[in-house]
Amino acid sequence: MPESLEDLVDLLDLEMIDADLFRGRQPQTAAQRVFGGQVLGQALGAATRTVEPERIVHSLHGYFLRPGDTAVxxxxxxxxxxxxxxxxxRRVVASQNGKPIFYMSASFQRPEPGLDHSDPMPDDVVPPEEAPTLASVLEAATGRKAEDWNKEWAALDMRLAGVSGRQFWIRAAGKLPDDPALHACVLAYASDLTLLGASLLPHGLVIGDRRIQPASIDHALWFHRSFRADEWLLYDQSSPSASGARGFATGRLFTQDGRLAASVAQEGLIRPVGLDLDDQ
Known part of the structure; x- marks a missing residue:
């Protein structure tokens, strides 16, 4: 994972190889496979580079096909x-060693006026200034030291916003350039961090539990309104269903002043490994 926000911005800055063809860097990491949010953010960056600057991404839908190799x-x-x-x-194909690991479709729109309504932001959340860091919460839940979690997520500032464990404050850990496309890529990266975990909470489990094999299967993201990824966003998550070793979760991202900025949906693998299902 990127060790700083600067590393994340560099990670999302793709090398252009040829027309419509780009190469993405890999961060220094001990992980055995590429983080799904990295592929989402880089794929969105590739698609964005091929459209007119005034056209803004409003949706993306991606499928994770194979685990990515962190060394390639x-x-x-x-x-x-x-x-x-x-x-x-745009349709984006991400490949390693000649094989596709990820497909994504993305749609961009020239801004135009129209009807406007949205869900209200939840009002029963802890303000970000008073909320505990996610690293400290995970240290208590898993026994893994908070500094280890902080190192993995150093590019982001994440805090627990509610006692249910399904609401988080999230922002980039520093100032970003005034580039809406970059803010969209950072949000795509961040949207994959905690969402699958919402499908484990009803079972008293968290991501990182060795009794569960987790992996993203697909991911959809809709951008509704302007936002900055370096300002606080409330990530409100829920999980309507888990079945067949898969968990389904949805999320809403609100700006701190209450505007609905984006919506997310994901299905992921939550395969039991050494978990006694009779106790669930």
């Missing part, structure tokens, strides 16, 4: 599937 750069091919008067569509 990832190649992203952005296919210009459509450019209309208002919308642009």
């Amino acid at each position: 750069p990832i190649v992203y091919r952005a296919e210009p599937t459509r450019d209309g008067k208002t919308f642009s569509s």
Whole structure:
């Protein structure tokens, strides 16, 4: 995982190899596979580089096909599937060693006025200034030292916003440039960190429990309103279902002043490994 926000920004800055073809760097990490949020953020960056700057991403849908190798750069091919008067569509294929590891479709729109409504932000949350860090909460839950968790997530500032364990304050751990596309990529990266864990909470489990084999299967993200990824966002999560060794979770991201900025949905593998299901 990136050891600083600067490392994360560098990670999302892809090398252009050829027209619509990009290479993504890998961070220094002890992880055995590439973090899904990294592939999401880099794939969105590749797609964004191929559309007109005034067209803003409003949705993406991705499928994780194979575990990524942390020792091998990832190649992203952005296919210009459509450019209309208002919308642009892109399909991105991420590959390593000649095999696809991730597919993503993304849609971009030229800003225009329209009807406007949204859900209200939950009001029963702890303010970010008073909320405990996620690293300290996970240290208590897993026994792994808080500094180890902080090292893994050093690019982000994450805090527990509610006692249910499904609400978090999240922001980049520092100031980002005034580039909406970069803020969208950082949010895509961050959106994958805690969401699958929401499907474990009803069973008294957390991500990192050795009795569960977790992995992202698919991920969808909708961008509703402007935001800054370096300002506090409330990540409100829920899990409507878990079955067949898969967990399904949804999330809403609100700005601190209450605007709904983005919505997320994900299904992931939560395969029991040495877990006594009769006790659940």
